[in-house]
Amino acid sequence: xxxxxxxxxxxxxxxxxxxxxxxxxxxxxxxxxxxxxxxxxxxxxxxxxxxxxxxxxxxxxxxxxxxxxxxxxxxxxxxxxxxxxxxxxxxxxxxxxxxxxxxxxxxxxxxxxxxxxxxxxxxxxxxxxxxxxxxxxxxxxxxxxxxxxxxxxxxxxxxxxxxxxxxxxxxxxxxxxxxxxxxxxxxxxxxxxxxxxxxxxxxxxxxxxxxxxxxxxxxxxxxxxxxxxxxxxxxxxxxxxxxxxxxxxxxxxxxx
Amino acid sequence: xxxxxxxxxxxxxxxxxxxxxxxxxxxxxxxxxxxxxxxxxxxxxxxxxxxxxxxxxxxxxxxxxx
Numbered sequence: 001x002x003x004x005x006x007x008x009x010x011x012x013x014x015x016x017x018x019x020x021x022x023x024x025x026x027x028x029x030x031x032x033x034x035x036x037x038x039x040x041x042x043x044x045x046x047x048x049x050x051x052x053x054x055x056x057x058x059x060x061x062x063x064x065x066x067x068x069x070x071x072x073x074x075x076x077x078x079x080x081x082x083x084x085x086x087x088x089x090x091x092x093x094x095x096x097x098x099x100x101x102x103x104x105x106x107x108x109x110x111x112x113x114x115x116x117x118x119x120x121x122x123x124x125x126x127x128x129x130x131x132x133x134x135x136x137x138x139x140x141x142x143x144x145x146x147x148x149x150x151x152x153x154x155x156x157x158x159x160x161x162x163x164x165x166x167x168x169x170x171x172x173x174x175x176x177x178x179x180x181x182x183x184x185x186x187x188x189x190x191x192x193x194x195x196x197x198x199x200x201x202x203x204x205x206x207x208x209x210x211x212x213x214x215x216x217x218x219x220x221x222x223x224x225x226x227x228x229x230x231x232x233x234x235x236x237x238x239x240x241x242x243x244x245x246x247x248x249x250x251x252x253x254x255x256x
Numbered sequence: 257x258x259x260x261x262x263x264x265x266x267x268x269x270x271x272x273x274x275x276x277x278x279x280x281x282x283x284x285x286x287x288x289x290x291x292x293x294x295x296x297x298x299x300x301x302x303x304x305x306x307x308x309x310x311x312x313x314x315x316x317x318x319x320x321x322x
Contacts, residue, residue: 017322027320042321043289045262045314046282052319057287072321085296086316090289157322206322 003202005179006095006127006148008066010037013196014226015068015181016219017206018042020158024055026215031063034209034219039065040097042072043087057091068129070097075110077117084121096121097151097183097204098130107157107184111138115145122146131183134164136171143176150176151183151204154195158207160187166198173199189218189225196229197237257309268307275302278315287318 003010016036021027031039039060044052060067069087074080077100084096100117102110109132121128128147132138139150152172155161162185163169173180182195183204192203203226212218259266261277268277274290274297282288290297291314297305307313 018320019322021320040322042319043316044319044321046288046317048262049319049321052317054284056318056320070321082291082294082296086289086291089296089298090287090316090318204322210322 003179005038005202006129011035012037012223012226013202013230014192014222015040015183015202015204016209017070017204018056018060018210019072019206020210021050021215022210024059027210028059028063030209030215030219031060031065033216033223035223037065038068039063040068040070040204040206041091042070043083043090066095067091067093068095068097069093070131071099071117072101074100075102075113076100077113077120080113080117081120081124084117084126085124088126094125095127096129098128098147108153109133111135114138115141118142118147119145129181134168134172136168136175139172139180140175143178147178149179149181149201151181153184154182154191155185157184158211159185160208161185162187162191163194163198166194169195169198169200186222189221192222192225193229193232196226197233199233202226257307259307259310260312262313262315272307273303274305274307274313277307277313278302281315282317289316290314291316 003013012035014036015038016034017040071080071083080100100110100113118128118130129149130142130147131151134152142150154163179201181202181204182200186205186208195203209215209219293312
């Protein structure tokens with residue numbers, strides 16, 4: 001089933017971040033292997049950060065993906081709103097992955113500033129996809145102010161710790177009527193599959209692919225993991241049992 | 257006149273606009289955004305926006321990010 005996000009339809013439910021890739025060649029191969037149709041990028045001073053010396057936009061054009069600019073590194077609503085407006089001017093898109101960081105060590109979001117920025121950007125016509133914590137109440141508040149999705153962290157950005165509180169991810173899925181995208185903390189394919197099994201509509205990851213020893217192989221793994229998790233979520237898993245239940249019938253067993 | 261561009265000092269001709277500065281810094285203005293003294297200057301406003309001595313200018317572009 002296609003994935004509806006911000007009024008657009010996607011086939012892939014995997015959103016890939018471009019941060020952390022060793023070079024643009026590997027990044028392009030990973031994007032293609034992942035099957036993603038939506039890719040994040042950042043705004044930085046010309047000629048400084050990786051990718052800012054040219055070639056990144058051309059690469060993303062060649063891959064035919066839609067752009068999702070982020071506000072990474074912003075610590076206040078004021079700053080994040082300005083970066084979103086700069087990104088809109090630079091990339092001709094009103095989509096934004098809204099990040100407002102509240103803590104340097106964990107890079108977890110500042111919920112107060114995040115909600116404030118989301119409200120302002122929604123009223124300015126942006127399609128706001130906020131990176132949030134796994135707090136079901138904050139997620140609902142973000143959906144209430146008009147965000148096009150909510151994107152809870154499984155665990156801190158780049159940590160690879162997976163989904164720390166699966167129950168909260170389920171509660172978030174139940175509590176909002178916009179897409180839920182698990183964003184941050186994914187380490188390997190099973191984490192992405194679990195996110196989808198918990199009911200998430202999509203997964204956003206960067207480091208798990210770009211910093212893997214073999215980014216292209218991991219991108220392929222993530223593509224299948226998201227599909228497998230989605231299929232399993234809809235397939236009605238068996239109940240957990242304390243003891244075994246034989247699948248081979250007892251009837252007709254020979255007497256030997 | 258003296259500006260601060262992306263955190264470093266830079267001299268430009270008196271009367272230079274944001275569009276002139278961007279042309280000096282990047283070959284291709286696609287994917288570029290500019291803020292002057294912390295305020296966004298939209299692309300359509302670059303030619304008309306004159307720079308003043310002491311302005312702090314940020315010239316930004318696409319970079320890898322998650």
